[in-house]
Amino acid sequence: MSLKMHLPPLDVSVYPVVTMAHGRYGGSGRPAPTSSNVPNSPDFSSVQKLVRHVLRSSRVTVQQVERLQGRLHQVYLVRIADGGMLMLKCPPPFNTRLLRHEQRGIDTEAKIVELLAANTQLPVPHCIRHDPQGGSFGSPYLMLSYIPGIALAEIAPRLSPSERRVVDHTLGAYVRNIASLTAPRFGTTHRVLSGTGSATWREAFLSLLESVLRDAEDMLVSIPYDSIRYYVAWHGYLLEEITQARLVPLDVGGPENVLVDDCTRQVCGLLGFSNAIWGDPMMAAVFTNASEAFYEGYGECPARTGPAHVRQLLYSVYRAVVAVVTHHYRPQYANHELEARRSLTWALNQLSQV
Template structure:
């Protein structure tokens, strides 16, 4: 079922939710950071008391969690519940153009998904773009306990993985059933300045990533990339309705499983989302038969859809390569991204 969203309900106010998930965090415990733009315990405590307007509900412990971009904190409350606080990256972190509004995007996306679908995503408890007592933008999310699929995937039986993939397909279908009147990044569509065509919106996204690469003098086949996207651009015009596309949701590191049942318990990773073609989501690349059964259709069997999927593979590879230059992690990540880029361009050249 396709659920048509009428904007701007994307800018509705967010009110505190006092029911929060219980459970333990399975990751490593880290002390709260003391860097200049990191919140300290007293400010976090004051923030929570102001949100819930209660002196009895307070923060008992703060743990810094591993985050690839944003500063993420696990807050254990005195009543036994838990929250997750997400703040902007460190001041010395260089962001790509599409990453500038990650916190805002995540808050708005969760506000859409939660009431209109049955997808197990965190509840956005509070979003403050001004920062209040913290002095910088933040979002507070309910905590979903569980184990990341990326950590346990090698230990799942074939039947357990089939159940997981089927559930992911169904959840992604629910998310991509949400539609908007225009294409593009979340903040643009929310402001009524989205694009009228998917081709225009996608090319803008790709050019932003290529300009990020050019700013860092990254060696990349720019001419080849632009040539193939221009040549196959008309394929993008066949996407006539803007759907909610979670580019990274559904990836193994963003899927939480129940430790006992090994079933999908939560989905994360909604800071990079656009209104466009569902096939742009990375989870579709090399998806299993069980995933498509859960999704309810097999769109990549169509030639046009396969070409669009290759175009999106180029975009994701470009972003991965550029991200490595902005925030280096492992050399293997850049090599893998460059292999993916070369493969996708070669495939497009044969179409």
């Protein structure tokens, strides 16, 4: 059996894109005011020009720009004189080290949100594309309007069991809706939409895994590389059973990416589309320890034995490696390394026994 891994192209340029969406965004934690000492922070006049360009009106007046902390990308809350609010999302600061799969985050998010808005009724922004040439920003960015709601991570302790069940059931149905979108090839959004995706899910998954293993090697991260490559290659033939490439936003459904209305306790917004691939929906992190209500909404529960179970173990290996490596790249944002290492050890032990 060949253990050759398929490497993704190392072209990490991001296509400039401007997106303006209808709706609002809310997250856990209060926004912190923008400071002049924040690297690469846009100045007030530049934001003013950008908002007027996106809204196509010279009468729009920006009153305040605030930086939202604790995020990979630079995210700003822009308050407008008429009471409206917008979200400005820019690339991470120039000194932020990114993993290979994170290089096209803004471009991926724009394309996926546009795709979902055009083909589903999900609570995601409706995007309008603009040509940024000649604008004040030389790098890619997204303009999103503000979604009212509280992140599930923050409101979860206040939800009753019945309210949480409704939220989970809704998420399951939404993930099923997302997975209904298909593509002719497998792999990252950039490669699939450019026509250079993989012909099989096995090839695409091995490419994704090898990419993050290369990230780990670049930072001299201590993980069992040989065991990971061996067991994934040994069981990789089971990935061939996935013959239809479906949309998989890997982070969708996470507690920080689900917005809940504080009054109705209903899901009112979905976030987290900068890391999306085309492959097996079961690879999404939301399936990890998902509730019975979620699977009822999704309409399908993964098998606890057989090929489907082994594929889940392979996906667990991938997620754990990503978590460990992300911690070494950005320890201030990722603090679950020990838990990820335990998950990696458990998954590899399970794979060694099947």
